[in-house]
Amino acid sequence: MRSLLDYLVKYSYVFLFILLEILSLVLLFGFNDRQKLAFVTSANSVSGSIYELFSNVDVYFNLRRENTLLVEENARLRSMLYELTDSQTVDSARNMSRDGVIAARVIDNSVRKDDNYMTVNKGSNDGVGKGMGVYNSTGVIGVIMASGKSYSVVMPILNGNTSISSKIKGTDNFGFLEWSGGDPYTAQLKDVPYHSNVEVGDTVVTTGFSSVFPENITIGTVADVQRLSNGYTLKILVSLAVDMSDLGWVYIHSKTVDPEIIDLQKQLK
Amino acid sequence: MDTFMRRFGTFVFVALMQILFLNRISLFGYVTPLFYIWLIVRFDSYMKRTSMLLWAFSLGLVMDMFSGTPGLNAASATLLAMVQPGIVKMFVQTERYEQLFPSSATMGGRPFAGYLLLMTVLHHTTYFLLRSIPLGDWSVLVLKVIFSTLLTFIFMIVAERLTSSSGTKR
Numbered sequence: 001m002r003s004l005l006d007y008l009v010k011y012s013y014v015f016l017f018i019l020l021e022i023l024s025l026v027l028l029f030g031f032n033d034r035q036k037l038a039f040v041t042s043a044n045s046v047s048g049s050i051y052e053l054f055s056n057v058d059v060y061f062n063l064r065r066e067n068t069l070l071v072e073e074n075a076r077l078r079s080m081l082y083e084l085t086d087s088q089t090v091d092s093a094r095n096m097s098r099d100g101v102i103a104a105r106v107i108d109n110s111v112r113k114d115d116n117y118m119t120v121n122k123g124s125n126d127g128v129g130k131g132m133g134v135y136n137s138t139g140v141i142g143v144i145m146a147s148g149k150s151y152s153v154v155m156p157i158l159n160g161n162t163s164i165s166s167k168i169k170g171t172d173n174f175g176f177l178e179w180s181g182g183d184p185y186t187a188q189l190k191d192v193p194y195h196s197n198v199e200v201g202d203t204v205v206t207t208g209f210s211s212v213f214p215e216n217i218t219i220g221t222v223a224d225v226q227r228l229s230n231g232y233t234l235k236i237l238v239s240l241a242v243d244m245s246d247l248g249w250v251y252i253h254s255k256t257v258d259p260e261i262i263d264l265q266k267q268l269k
Numbered sequence: 270m271d272t273f274m275r276r277f278g279t280f281v282f283v284a285l286m287q288i289l290f291l292n293r294i295s296l297f298g299y300v301t302p303l304f305y306i307w308l309i310v311r312f313d314s315y316m317k318r319t320s321m322l323l324w325a326f327s328l329g330l331v332m333d334m335f336s337g338t339p340g341l342n343a344a345s346a347t348l349l350a351m352v353q354p355g356i357v358k359m360f361v362q363t364e365r366y367e368q369l370f371p372s373s374a375t376m377g378g379r380p381f382a383g384y385l386l387l388m389t390v391l392h393h394t395t396y397f398l399l400r401s402i403p404l405g406d407w408s409v410l411v412l413k414v415i416f417s418t419l420l421t422f423i424f425m426i427v428a429e430r431l432t433s434s435s436g437t438k439r
Contacts, residue, residue, distance in 0.1 A: 013318035020326045020347045027333070027340030028399060050288070050335075112295035117337045153337065 048151035055107040073137040102252040111184040111245045116158040123150040133213035133253040139241030140219045169203040189236040211255040288335045302420040313370040325350030345396040360384040
């Protein structure tokens with residue numbers, strides 16, 4: 001009995017090893033629910049605040065460019081405001097009031113991996129939640145994947161799991177924007193019907209079908225159109241409007257969905 | 270306590286180096302140096318096996334927190350810490366192992382380089398294997414392992430030069 005105990009103590013590290021490996025593998029393969037991810041990724045407050053500390057220095061070097069972008073955006077918003085007072089109906093104005101915009105700053109970012117992620121400095125305390133769209137004055141960036149209290153992780157277009165409902169501006173030809181690694185300036189628009197009249201240089205925008213993004217936010221321009229041999233859909237290369245490697249302030253689109261729509265969708269499921 | 274603090278210093282150093290600098294390097298889209306295993310490479314033969322495992326596991330977990338890969342670094346770092354003593358023994362004569370702090374001064378330049386290379390290959394293979402499950406393209410996986418190993422190896426040689434020339438034993 002005594003020798004068995006000695007034996008166990010002597011080789012206790014083997015048990016510890018097995019325990020730690022099991023723990024790691026559970027973490028690695030058990031996190032199917034992306035919401036839980038917030039806990040172990042940079043959405044948690046420790047790593048979030050370290051990233052924020054260092055990006056506070058970066059911010060000063062970009063002030064001039066950020067200012068220019070803000071001024072441009074202001075101008076555009078002003079012009080939209082005038083249009084709104086001129087022509088919009090009361091009904092669409094009521095719809096718009098449900099759309100909220102939260103401004104956030106990107107504090108960590110990657111563009112050169114297979115699956116990129118970025119971290120922004122707003123979290124559930126600021127009203128940010130999973131599934132909200134992220135964009136800036138030049139175009140669409142990605143979708144919130146998980147939120148901690150004060151930070152959130154964004155799954156940008158440059159991630160293999162991202163799929164954004166998009167259309168050619170001015171038409172109803174829509175498809176899904178995806179990215180398969182490599183070039184961080186180009187993504188693919190899939191599932192657009194074969195007969196669609198798409199030309200190089202056309203603008204690609206969001207559809208607004210889901211509550212993720214408002215309608216008609218720029219995504220990019222068509223760089224190339226390939227007719228797939230299956231004869232059903234087009235493969236469209238889109239050069240992205242946003243330079244993903246150079247991001248400062250972003251907007252997070254929070255839309256309160258009409259309860260009636262949620263009810264209908266629940267009935268279907 | 271002194272050795273604990275020194276090791277903790279190395280821990281913070283490799284962690285910050287990896288998070289703030291090396292994680293942003295990504296040659297050809299997928300070659301990233303994983304220099305943080307330097308902490309594990311430098312484990313000496315006085316250490317308890319259990320404390321080796323705990324150090325490596327915590328470092329891996331911290332790495333995972335910052336790169337959005339829960340469990341990935343923790344699993345590969347813990348495995349590396351488990352095999353580290355065995356690998357050191359492969360590169361030195363048995364009688365000298367009794368008191369060994371792995372470095373080019375104690376092991377000799379060539380054996381130490383061989384030791385570094387084998388450690389890096391082992392770690393990077395497990396890392397990229399686990400990372401790419403479900404396994405898709407084998408050739409890309411092999412390329413990732415080879416080039417990342419080379420890059421990590423270079424960083425570790427530089428670190429060895431710096432620590433040995435300044436006389437401080439990290």
